[in-house]
Amino acid sequence: xxxxxxxxxxxxxxxxxxxxxxxxxxxxxxxxxxxxxxxxxxxxxxxxxxxxxxxxxxxxxxxxxxxxxxxxxxxxxxxxxxxxxxxxxxxxxxxxxxxxxxxxxxxxxxxxxxxxxxxxxxxxxxxxxxxxxxxxxxxxxxxxxxxxxxxxxxxxxxxxxxxxxxxxxxxxxxxxxxxxxxxxxxxxxxxxxxxxxxxxxxxxxxxxxxxxxxxxxxxxxxxxxxxxxxxxxxxxxxxxxxxxxxxxxxxxxxxxxxxxxxxxxxxxxxxxxxxxxxxxxxxxxxxxxxxxxxxxxxxxxxxxxxxxxxxxxxxxxxxxxxxxxxxxxxxxxxxxxxxxxxxxxxxxxxxxxxxxxxxxxxxxxxxxxxxxxxxxxxxxxxxxxxxxxxxxxxxxxxxxxxxxxxxxxxxxxxxxxxxxxxxxxxxxxxxxxxxxxxxxxxxxxxxxxxxxxxxxxxxxxxxxxxxxxxxxxxxxxxxxxxxxxxxxxxxxxxxxxxxxxxxxxxxxxxxxxxxxxxxxxxxxxxxxxxxxxxxxxxxxxxxxxxxxxxxxxxxxxxxxxxxxxxxxxxxxxxxxxxxxxxxxxxxxxxxxxxxxxxxxxxxxxxxxxxxxxxxxxxxxxxxxxxxxxxxxxxxxxxxxxxxx
Numbered sequence: 001x002x003x004x005x006x007x008x009x010x011x012x013x014x015x016x017x018x019x020x021x022x023x024x025x026x027x028x029x030x031x032x033x034x035x036x037x038x039x040x041x042x043x044x045x046x047x048x049x050x051x052x053x054x055x056x057x058x059x060x061x062x063x064x065x066x067x068x069x070x071x072x073x074x075x076x077x078x079x080x081x082x083x084x085x086x087x088x089x090x091x092x093x094x095x096x097x098x099x100x101x102x103x104x105x106x107x108x109x110x111x112x113x114x115x116x117x118x119x120x121x122x123x124x125x126x127x128x129x130x131x132x133x134x135x136x137x138x139x140x141x142x143x144x145x146x147x148x149x150x151x152x153x154x155x156x157x158x159x160x161x162x163x164x165x166x167x168x169x170x171x172x173x174x175x176x177x178x179x180x181x182x183x184x185x186x187x188x189x190x191x192x193x194x195x196x197x198x199x200x201x202x203x204x205x206x207x208x209x210x211x212x213x214x215x216x217x218x219x220x221x222x223x224x225x226x227x228x229x230x231x232x233x234x235x236x237x238x239x240x241x242x243x244x245x246x247x248x249x250x251x252x253x254x255x256x257x258x259x260x261x262x263x264x265x266x267x268x269x270x271x272x273x274x275x276x277x278x279x280x281x282x283x284x285x286x287x288x289x290x291x292x293x294x295x296x297x298x299x300x301x302x303x304x305x306x307x308x309x310x311x312x313x314x315x316x317x318x319x320x321x322x323x324x325x326x327x328x329x330x331x332x333x334x335x336x337x338x339x340x341x342x343x344x345x346x347x348x349x350x351x352x353x354x355x356x357x358x359x360x361x362x363x364x365x366x367x368x369x370x371x372x373x374x375x376x377x378x379x380x381x382x383x384x385x386x387x388x389x390x391x392x393x394x395x396x397x398x399x400x401x402x403x404x405x406x407x408x409x410x411x412x413x414x415x416x417x418x419x420x421x422x423x424x425x426x427x428x429x430x431x432x433x434x435x436x437x438x439x440x441x442x443x444x445x446x447x448x449x450x451x452x453x454x455x456x457x458x459x460x461x462x463x464x465x466x467x468x469x470x471x472x473x474x475x476x477x478x479x480x481x482x483x484x485x486x487x488x489x490x491x492x493x494x495x496x497x498x499x500x501x502x503x504x505x506x507x508x509x510x511x512x513x514x515x516x517x518x519x520x521x522x523x524x525x526x527x528x529x530x531x532x533x534x535x536x537x538x539x540x541x542x543x544x545x546x547x548x549x550x551x552x553x554x555x556x557x558x559x560x561x562x563x564x565x566x567x568x569x570x571x572x573x574x575x576x577x578x579x580x581x582x583x584x585x586x587x588x589x590x591x592x593x594x595x596x597x598x599x600x601x602x603x604x605x606x607x608x609x610x611x612x613x614x615x616x617x618x619x620x621x622x623x624x625x626x627x628x629x630x631x632x633x634x635x636x637x638x639x640x641x642x643x644x
Contacts, residue, residue, distance in 0.1 A: 008386030044422030152176030245304025
């Protein structure tokens with residue numbers, strides 16, 4: 001049976017907005033039921049898992065062209081049959097994603113608290129790739145690629161679709177991204193269309209272009225569509241629909257906490273880490289066929305799903321809307337959840353006052369009440385005719401309707417009703433890396449950091465305004481090596497054990513005033529530590545590892561992962577974004593005009609696939625060469641003459 005057999009017909013925005021208060025009110029009822037039933041739940045063990053979103057590519061070695069394969073949805077359906085037949089005996093789980101060229105894979109079962117589980121992550125990722133590869137043709141590849149460089153360019157997909165104007169794409173009205181690339185699950189098209197209709201116009205994404213020596217100044221494209229010409233900014237790469245954001249890929253992690261308080265703690269302490277890991281994992285220097293002057297995708301996605309009206313953006317006075325809202329519904333968090341962190345909530349927080357009062361009247365504390373009431377200033381963007389009237393004691397669809405479309409850097413996740421799953425948090429910022437080795441390194445590093453935070457009672461929280469500033473800094477071209485980021489100077493607390501205090505004390509900054517709790521530091525300092533400035537994440541992780549029982553094989557794997565993270569942070573190894581940027585700029589076909597052609601993209605992505613498969617090694621990314629060539633040409637390719 002299909003989705004519509006269960007959920008009914010998708011409702012247009014005009015129909016959905018009639019039920020916005022209904023969804024909010026019943027969503028809060030559902031949350032209160034979950035909270036009341038599970039607020040005292042204790043003793044859940046650590047469980048965690050990763051999500052990797054993959055891109056499917058087709059290489060035409062004769063034309064020197066690479067395109068997005070729109071078979072991901074069909075392949076995903078085949079992969080999901082194993083789970084349907086024997087859900088307790090699968091190594092991986094598969095889910096459809098926004099675009100038909102994407103698939104999302106997770107481990108078949110969550111990892112737990114055993115140190116040996118850190119040695120399983122990379123192997124499981126490799127298994128996932130293999131499962132997808134079994135369904136690919138000879139010229140197709142699976143890639144953990146954050147952004148396809150020519151997404152939105154002519155004939156970027158296979159099959160190819162010609163876009164003659166907004167009327168070619170009735171769902172998105174995009175001039176570039178074909179509606180046919182959106183997965184057929186009605187939720188995705190409905191979300192795309194309703195965001196546009198609520199906003200009253202298409203979304204407008206403007207990414208600063210990288211100004212090379214031959215880049216036109218000002219850089220500007222002219223379109224036949226007046227709306228596009230009005231929305232596009234000079235010296236920016238213009239994009240116009242949800243597909244340019246939700247059609248990107250990422251690496252995410254979810255952790256189960258032992259109780260609600262631990263979940264709130266992890267949510268808070270990991271929030272300041274998000275900008276650091278965003279810059280460290282940077283992998284997105286090219287958008288719609290142009291080199292950009294940013295390295296990450298975060299703001300692109302934020303703009304791609306920004307349903308705020310001009311009133312809510314503060315461009316015109318409020319009349320039909322209730323709030324001026326600072327951010328898109330996809331952005332960094334706006335407040336902390338744990339007691340004692342309220343002083344760091346230093347930005348204006350828009351809340352739904354009636355909902356906040358209802359939560360507080362039900363006994364929910366101030367910080368959690370304002371968090372939920374802040375999420376619920378947003379309207380539900382998708383609704384189906386048979387999912388309007390629900391049993392609020394057994395279902396949470398209305399709560400999740402709004403909760404799951406607030407795509408923030410961290411997500412606080414209550415347990416599903418009548419489930420064995422506990423209170424969880426999701427870490428959402430990392431960009432997908434090219435190889436399983438790199439993705440596994442990021443996963444292991446972040447999971448170990450959560451163990452350090454909880455074991456040593458550390459405090460990373462700082463004013464939300466500084467976290468916001470860091471998120472924007474993380475976008476900059478080569479932010480990892482060139483930017484500095486606010487961070488808490490001393491992360492130990494009065495509850496930290498003596499072993500941790502000794503390590504932290506050795507990195508205290510002599511001469512700083514007592515009130516100087518936060519300083520701007522390099523990512524190298526934050527990750528690796530620096531004498532008399534900051535203890536560093538990796539020294540803290542190594543201290544933790546010295547206190548736990550770890551088998552030899554796992555210890556060796558962890559050591560290699562920490563080495564990668566350390567050398568990335570120091571700048572000895574390039575981020576994926578900087579490596580891609582250098583590859584393009586050194587390519588003989590690149591004309592130093594910011595344009596990334598089909599040929600350049602073909603060579604770049606073929607090299608990426610070779611790196612992922614281990615066919616070639618790339619010392620500037622993550623390891624030294626082992627006495628063999630670091631470059632292998634695609635089949636039938638002649639070496640370029642640098643003089644041509």
